[in-house]
Amino acid sequence: MNLSSLIVDSSPLTVPKGRFYGRNSSDERPLLHLPYESRISPKALSVSSPKVVTADEVSRLGSLSQVSGVLGCQWGDEGKGKLVDILAKHFDIVARCQGGANAGHTIYNAEGKKFALHLVPSGILNEETLCLIGRILVSDRAHLLFDFHQTVDGLREAELAKSFIGTTKRGIGPCYSSKVKAYTTRVGSGPFPTELLCEAGEDLRKAGHEFGTTTGRPRRCGWLDIVALQFCCQINGFSSLNLTKLDVLSSLQEIKLGISYKIDGIPVKSFPADLSVLEQVQVEYEVLPGWQTDISKIRNYEELPLAARRYVERIEEQAGVPIHYIGVGPQRDALIYK
Numbered sequence: 001m002n003l004s005s006l007i008v009d010s011s012p013l014t015v016p017k018g019r020f021y022g023r024n025s026s027d028e029r030p031l032l033h034l035p036y037e038s039r040i041s042p043k044a045l046s047v048s049s050p051k052v053v054t055a056d057e058v059s060r061l062g063s064l065s066q067v068s069g070v071l072g073c074q075w076g077d078e079g080k081g082k083l084v085d086i087l088a089k090h091f092d093i094v095a096r097c098q099g100g101a102n103a104g105h106t107i108y109n110a111e112g113k114k115f116a117l118h119l120v121p122s123g124i125l126n127e128e129t130l131c132l133i134g135r136i137l138v139s140d141r142a143h144l145l146f147d148f149h150q151t152v153d154g155l156r157e158a159e160l161a162k163s164f165i166g167t168t169k170r171g172i173g174p175c176y177s178s179k180v181k182a183y184t185t186r187v188g189s190g191p192f193p194t195e196l197l198c199e200a201g202e203d204l205r206k207a208g209h210e211f212g213t214t215t216g217r218p219r220r221c222g223w224l225d226i227v228a229l230q231f232c233c234q235i236n237g238f239s240s241l242n243l244t245k246l247d248v249l250s251s252l253q254e255i256k257l258g259i260s261y262k263i264d265g266i267p268v269k270s271f272p273a274d275l276s277v278l279e280q281v282q283v284e285y286e287v288l289p290g291w292q293t294d295i296s297k298i299r300n301y302e303e304l305p306l307a308a309r310r311y312v313e314r315i316e317e318q319a320g321v322p323i324h325y326i327g328v329g330p331q332r333d334a335l336i337y338k
Helices: 055-062 080-088 147-163 172-177 199-207 226-236 246-251 306-319
Strands: 002-009 018-020 023-025 067-072 093-096 105-108 114-117 130-133 240-244 254-263 266-268 282-289 323-327 335-337
Touching (some): 080 240, 080 335, 199 246, 226 254, 240 306, 254 306, 282 306
Antiparallel strands (some): 002 067, 323 335
């Protein structure tokens, strides 16, 4: 289970009159537009449609703005690709504006076929959606990846020996650090305060099929880190959250939330910027009861077990941001609109 977030920018993004990527435009139009009700109205849904659109889905999609972004807010592998794939049909353009080929996004088409994507935007399965990679103009803040970045990445890993980070050696870290941006990763080695190093962590890894899309290596698993989540929500201004893989927790008798940090018994007031400090924190947990029943077939929030709903709502309370999407399985339709 993990979190990604939907962040909304209400500012309209327009292009001049004329032809735009083969389309004639008689007036200025938004590059990305709201999923207007007509796009998902009953009239647009034929009897043969394989998917029934619920009132919750119509309401939730109708609240999106012209420009919406999906961002991760944990350590990576939050399930961003699935949400982008699902939302893409309601937008003209899906643009991937950040990150390198070390990223991996797994999505499924309507027939259940699996696609592992790296640079290609996750909206690519939607034929009506134009997918873009990168920015139209190169900003002085943009990161340009060169061959020497990959060389430096490999040399740094070798230099660190047993303390290696575990990067994909694509040069992403050195590329970021060449802009004086701090660089950390939770893929491979590195601080992971809520990591489960016991059998429970291995059980979560197996149940959630937590193996990297790019490298195939086992992902490190742990309890949801509320401290990191609060910090991420604060600096990004998220408007809603996407809670993924809730179904993976269904077999657990109790579920923990990491709600605060301490060092030598002294509370840490904010998320540490220093990795050496982050490595030292002890996590204070809040324990919630599990629901111990299969929820993978549920599509309406009110049908979730009470304990599952309390877990979702407790995360909302702690994060201060509503959860609007809940993943209950890898399938494309295994999503609850809240």
